[in-house]
Amino acid sequence: MSSKVAKLVSAYRQHLTVPWQAGLAAIQRVIFAVYDKADELRLRANVEEFALATQQAGKQWLLLDLTNAFPEWMAAQEYRDAYFRRPSRLAGYQTSELSEFVADLTTQLKARIVTEAGPDTVVALMGVGTLFGVARVSSVVEGVKEAVEGRLLVFFPGEHHPENHTYRLLDARDGWNYLAVPLLATD
Template sequence: MQAKIDQLLAAFDKVVKEPWSTVLSGQERVWFLVYDPAEQRKVELRLGDFETYTLKAGKQWRSISLKQCFPAWMTQHDYQEEYFANPEYIVDQLEAEFIPFAIQFLRKELRKLDQDQHTLVAIKDVSALFGFARLSEVLKGCEKDFSGRMLIFFPGEFQHNQYRLLDARDGWSYLARPITV
C-alpha cells in the first residue's frame, strides 16, 4: 500500500499536468493541498518532490513561507511588551491591524517573485497564522497578486466544500480546488 504522502504527490502530479485555463478568477486559481496535520513533517520533507513534479510539468515553482508574518508584525508593534505581559490585550489588534498586515505581507512577498501565468506559487507554513487571522481573509486580499496558480500547503481537512485549518476552526467555503487523497 502506498504511503499517504506518496498518494498526495500522485494526486498533485495529475493536477499540475492539466492545462491551465487563463480565464479563471484569482480564487479559482488557488489549489489547496489538503493533508492530515499529523503528516506535516512528512510533507515538509517532500517539498522538493512537489517542486520536481511542477518543473516536469513545464511550470515554474516559487515558494513563500508565512512563518515570519506574525513575528514581523509583533516586532514592529509599539505595545509588544504589554502584549507579552497580557496576551488578552492583543485580541482587538488582530482584526484591526494584524489581518491587514498579513495581507500586505503576502502581497509584498508575491510581488518579489519572478512569475507569469505558468508559475506555481507554493504557500507554506499557513498554520503560523492560526489563532491570529483567518487564512481565507488573507487569501482574498491577495487574489490579484499572482499570475499562474497558488498552491496552499494546508494541514487540515476538506469536506462538503468546506476547508478547516488544523481541523479546529469553523470551515469556510472557498472557490479553490482541493487536492486530497
C-alpha cells in the same frame, strides 16, 4: 517519503497534467493541497517533491513560507513588549492591528509574486497553519490570488468537506466555503 505525502504529490502531479486554461478567474486558479495536520513535518521534509513535479510539468515554482510571518511582524511593532508582558491585551488587538498584519503580509506576498512569478508559475504558500488564531487563511488567499497569474497552491493542514465545499484549518476552526480546487491524499 510518507505514503500520505506521496499520495498528495501524486495527486498534484496528476493535476499538473491538465493543460492550463487561459482566462480563468483568480478563484479557479487556487489549489488547496489538503493534508492531515500530523503530516506537517513530513510534508515540509518533502516539499521539494512538489517543486520537482512542477518543473517536470514545464512550470516554474515559487515557494513562500509564512511560518515566521506573524512573529517577524510582531517583533517590529512598537508596543510588542507590552503585549508580551500581558498577552491578554491581544484580545483587543484582534480587530485593528491584526487586520494591519494581514494587509502588511498580503502586500509583501504580492510584491514577491509580481516580481518573481509569471503566468507559468505555481506560487506555493507553506506554513498557513501558523496563522491559526491570528488571521484567516481565506483573508490571505483573497488578498493575493489576483496577483498570481499561474496557479496558487496552498499547503493546507486540515480538512476538506466536499459536500458543502468547506475547509477547516487544523480541524479546529469552523470551516469556510471556498471554491478552490482541492487536492487530497487518496488512493
